[in-house]
Amino acid sequence: MSSIYNFCAGPGMLPPEVIEHLREDMLHWGNTGCGLLEVSHRTSAYADLKAHTEANLLKLFGLDDQYTILLLQGGASAQFAMLPYNCLREGASADYLVRGYWAEKAAQQAARVARIRRLHDLRDGWRNDAVYAHVTTNETISGTALPENFTKPDVPLCADMSSDILARPRQYRDYVFFYAGAQKNLGVAGLAIVVAEKEFLSKARRNLPAAFCYLEHAKANGLYHTPNTFAVAALRHVTDWLLATGIETVWAQNQRKAEKLYAELDASSFWRPIAPHNERSITNVTFRLPSAELETRFLVEASHQGLLALKGHRSAGGIRVSLYNAMPESGVDKLIAFMREFNQIHG
Amino acid sequence: MSSIYNFCAGPGMLPPEVIEHLREDMLHWGNTGCGLLEVSHRTSAYADLKAHTEANLLKLFGLDDQYTILLLQGGASAQFAMLPYNCLREGASADYLVRGYWAEKAAQQAARVARIRRLHDLRDGWRNDAVYAHVTTNETISGTALPENFTKPDVPLCADMSSDILARPRQYRDYVFFYAGAQKNLGVAGLAIVVAEKEFLSKARRNLPAAFCYLEHAKANGLYHTPNTFAVAALRHVTDWLLATGIETVWAQNQRKAEKLYAELDASSFWRPIAPHNERSITNVTFRLPSAELETRFLVEASHQGLLALKGHRSAGGIRVSLYNAMPESGVDKLIAFMREFNQIHG
Numbered sequence: 001m002s003s004i005y006n007f008c009a010g011p012g013m014l015p016p017e018v019i020e021h022l023r024e025d026m027l028h029w030g031n032t033g034c035g036l037l038e039v040s041h042r043t044s045a046y047a048d049l050k051a052h053t054e055a056n057l058l059k060l061f062g063l064d065d066q067y068t069i070l071l072l073q074g075g076a077s078a079q080f081a082m083l084p085y086n087c088l089r090e091g092a093s094a095d096y097l098v099r100g101y102w103a104e105k106a107a108q109q110a111a112r113v114a115r116i117r118r119l120h121d122l123r124d125g126w127r128n129d130a131v132y133a134h135v136t137t138n139e140t141i142s143g144t145a146l147p148e149n150f151t152k153p154d155v156p157l158c159a160d161m162s163s164d165i166l167a168r169p170r171q172y173r174d175y176v177f178f179y180a181g182a183q184k185n186l187g188v189a190g191l192a193i194v195v196a197e198k199e200f201l202s203k204a205r206r207n208l209p210a211a212f213c214y215l216e217h218a219k220a221n222g223l224y225h226t227p228n229t230f231a232v233a234a235l236r237h238v239t240d241w242l243l244a245t246g247i248e249t250v251w252a253q254n255q256r257k258a259e260k261l262y263a264e265l266d267a268s269s270f271w272r273p274i275a276p277h278n279e280r281s282i283t284n285v286t287f288r289l290p291s292a293e294l295e296t297r298f299l300v301e302a303s304h305q306g307l308l309a310l311k312g313h314r315s316a317g318g319i320r321v322s323l324y325n326a327m328p329e330s331g332v333d334k335l336i337a338f339m340r341e342f343n344q345i346h347g
Numbered sequence: 348m349s350s351i352y353n354f355c356a357g358p359g360m361l362p363p364e365v366i367e368h369l370r371e372d373m374l375h376w377g378n379t380g381c382g383l384l385e386v387s388h389r390t391s392a393y394a395d396l397k398a399h400t401e402a403n404l405l406k407l408f409g410l411d412d413q414y415t416i417l418l419l420q421g422g423a424s425a426q427f428a429m430l431p432y433n434c435l436r437e438g439a440s441a442d443y444l445v446r447g448y449w450a451e452k453a454a455q456q457a458a459r460v461a462r463i464r465r466l467h468d469l470r471d472g473w474r475n476d477a478v479y480a481h482v483t484t485n486e487t488i489s490g491t492a493l494p495e496n497f498t499k500p501d502v503p504l505c506a507d508m509s510s511d512i513l514a515r516p517r518q519y520r521d522y523v524f525f526y527a528g529a530q531k532n533l534g535v536a537g538l539a540i541v542v543a544e545k546e547f548l549s550k551a552r553r554n555l556p557a558a559f560c561y562l563e564h565a566k567a568n569g570l571y572h573t574p575n576t577f578a579v580a581a582l583r584h585v586t587d588w589l590l591a592t593g594i595e596t597v598w599a600q601n602q603r604k605a606e607k608l609y610a611e612l613d614a615s616s617f618w619r620p621i622a623p624h625n626e627r628s629i630t631n632v633t634f635r636l637p638s639a640e641l642e643t644r645f646l647v648e649a650s651h652q653g654l655l656a657l658k659g660h661r662s663a664g665g666i667r668v669s670l671y672n673a674m675p676e677s678g679v680d681k682l683i684a685f686m687r688e689f690n691q692i693h694g
Binding site for chain 2: 004008010038041189209226303308314
């Protein structure tokens with residue numbers, strides 16, 4: 001396995017020790033006498049796991065108990081609908097900054113349940129009477145990121161952070177509500193991490209169907225329905241690993257990985273980077289080759305060398321290199337060596 | 348592990364070979380070059396897994412392609428809301444047979460989005476103008492089951508089968524829509540199996556928020572959001588195991604397990620079975636002891652012998668023995684031996 005690198009945009013690569021912990025948990029989980037998959041979510045073992053994991057997350061976000069964490073199902077996509085359904089009452093409206101595929105998805109779903117306004121450019125200005133403003137911090141398909149210092153609104157700020165959550169230090173307290181699917185930087189598919197300021201959440205709607213209702217999930221302490229216990233255990237191991245490594249160390253490594261790769265792309269006109277310079281993502285690097293034939297050849301030859309899942313999203317084509325936290329720097333080095341060779345032969 | 352038996356009501360025991368397959372999948376999954384947890388849901392490997400698993404299920408249910416399977420998140424509890432939200436249009440109404448805790452939960456959630464009528468006794472009669480009728484085939488908390496030959500309605504029949512799905516042969520084609528959380532008889536937490544007759548589903552509402560909309564999930568072929576790929580792999584292994592064993596063999600074993608245990612309960616007045624004779628569940632056997640003190644002692648001593656998770660639901664108290672498909676007959680034999688000893692000392 002050591003020479004195989006998986007550049008998938010999600011589900012993504014996991015730290016090998018996380019997989020080993022999970023395999024061990026499946027045989028013997030703590031002092032439960034059972035394997036992880038067979039333990040009830042009503043046990044103290046699960047309560048401890050959940051408390052430990054949520055404490056890890058708050059520590060990593062630099063947040064205190066003014067925030068609450070909900071570990072839900074349905075991925076970030078379910079939050080596209082749940083956020084406006086829960087937080088926009090009759091007649092109320094929200095601003096959505098739409099500068100990519102996923103931001104548009106969020107806006108589309110919100111528009112099915114409430115009134116929203118789309119902003120395509122921050123220069124258009126946020127409204128002051130919106131209930132909240134919504135941004136997407138990183139767009140996996142175009143490989144573009146919202147600059148950290150973008151103009152914040154005066155109203156509560158919400159964000160889909162699915163593809164760069166905990167990939168970098170961030171002023172998480174600038175946001176009253178943010179969410180992410182776990183399967184990129186935080187574990188495995190089937191879990192959404194929702195982080196909400198308690199005061200913002202307290203104004204949400206009640207008496208919705210419980211499965212769609214944040215306040216019901218909060219009231220039930222995450223046990224309204226049987227949680228995805230396996231994904232929570234994965235999240236625990238990933239956050240343990242992040243805390244042990246240190247978010248600054250991870251961030252420094254993520255910067256090095258992205259900078260190396262962008263430097264390579266900029267060094268030859270053979271490569272055609274897709275994202276504008278000032279919006280380049282550190283987690284998803286996208287580029288094209290001179291022809292579709294060369295792109296196909298690139299993908300096939302890369303996979304023969306153990307460089308996997310480099311194909312761009314079906315809506316964008318080209319090459320996409322996803323560099324989540326678990327991708328080691330050696331993976332990028334190997335990719336760059338392959339790219340140089342490929343360029344020499346076909347350039 | 349061989350002498351430990353986990354009688355949890357869910358997540359429940361898994362066949363040991365299923366756990367071994369999953370542990371292996373996590374290292375090397377098919378010819379993907381990656382572990383199961385790191386493979387994209389957009390690969391042919393996942394498409395094959397999904398197709399194989401759904402074909403397994405249809406075969407086990409004895410259904411053909413007039414039915415479709417949706418592998419969703421949010422457990423059966425999310426279906427409590429989604430079924431009426433999707434299938435009851437403005438002004439339409441459904442009948443809910445309510446004879447236990449989970450049936451009442453389903454009815455409560457339906458009442459938040461639509462008009463329903465509760466039936467507490469089948470002698471009250473189903474309505475002919477309901478859009479559908481809903482039943483709960485087995486109640487895990489009381490340990491009661493709906494007899495297989497109950498009076499069916501003349502309108503489309505829907506069911507929550509979470510706790511006895513594929514525990515027995517059944518005329519699944521009597522139902523136009525049925526669903527179950529996977530974590531009892533079909534795998535791990537974080538997955539709901541929804542089976543719908545295509546014609547029934549075709550009348551459902553469109554343009555709902557996609558995450559809550561059956562027709563959107565069907566249109567996206569289960570990929571509207573990143574599916575719980577691990578739970579689908581678990582379901583695949585469980586259904587492979589069920590097909591290899593044979594549902595008639597599993598059913599015969601399930602009957603023997605339940606009959607032995609009920610015979611033991613009926614043999615001494617020390618035990619106080621909770622469910623009425625003619626409604627006894629084969630998957631969840633519930634009883635009380637002469638005092639709460641004895642019940643506590645029973646649970647502690649049982650767990651010392653490796654007989655785990657026998658505590659009744661918090662709302663019911665007493666003892667609950669869950670006998671899902673993966674519980675071997677030897678587990679019941681060991682439990683009965685312990686019960687005899689306990690009765691001799693404390694009876």
